[in-house]
Amino acid sequence: MDTEAQDFDVMTLGCPSRVIMQRLGDKWTPLVFLALKDGPRRFSHLRNDIGGVTPKVLTQTLRSLERDGLLNRTIYPEVPPRVEYELTELGHTVLGPLEVIRAWSQDHASLILQARDDYDERNDA
Amino acid sequence: MDTEAQDFDVMTLGCPSRVIMQRLGDKWTPLVFLALKDGPRRFSHLRNDIGGVTPKVLTQTLRSLERDGLLNRTIYPEVPPRVEYELTELGHTVLGPLEVIRAWSQDHASLILQARDDYDERNDA
DNA sequence: CGGCATCCTAGTTGATACTG
């Protein structure tokens, strides 16, 4: 079958692709992806990797991503319990785009910080 | 001069680069960038291009981006007033990363939508 | 035309404590 995916346009109000894009950009999603890029990780591992995340919010984020088919959650019936999260095939395809954003952010952070200082100085000094 | 930019790590709580990344991912920022990619645009033009944005939020977004040095605001002293927004050089460098995200979102929207349906059906039908 | 001021709501985030 052909793609016909170009009905989607993020500029249009209510277009699903816009919601998708927003999910990618939310506060914790990119960080979860980056934490999972090298393979499966346990809950507590993720919590440690992602500075400042609380268990509740981490759970929420993971659930959303699981729902969207971007990662899998595997429960190992052991004592103590073990749960692993792993990117799906679809999830792996986001890694590239996200890395680009991450790189840009890290590379230009100091420039932007300075632009802010300049702006603030000009406008209320 | 050398880069020394690698002090920044989005995984670290409080790292500025994380804030930057979040700004890129907020609700309207990417859409503003995409609306400005082909050159300067007026306020009302942007408002029309970006489905669902209110004037207040558009203004807020534009101000933030101006403060971050990503776009310039030019006032033409005419009657009626004309104000144009244009990406700065720095602003143009985000366009690439953002287009990648946009493309991914539009290309995979239907897959994700379906994953959601499947998930919801499995879990509460 | 291009905003700003005001008020308001509704969803998100967070701190803390507790459980299977």
Added chain:
DNA sequence: CAGTATCAACTAGGATGCCG
């Protein structure tokens, strides 16, 4: 260990109306 429950902000976002 891997969450859930509860409660308390917080604040982004929206509706409306006025001004230079």
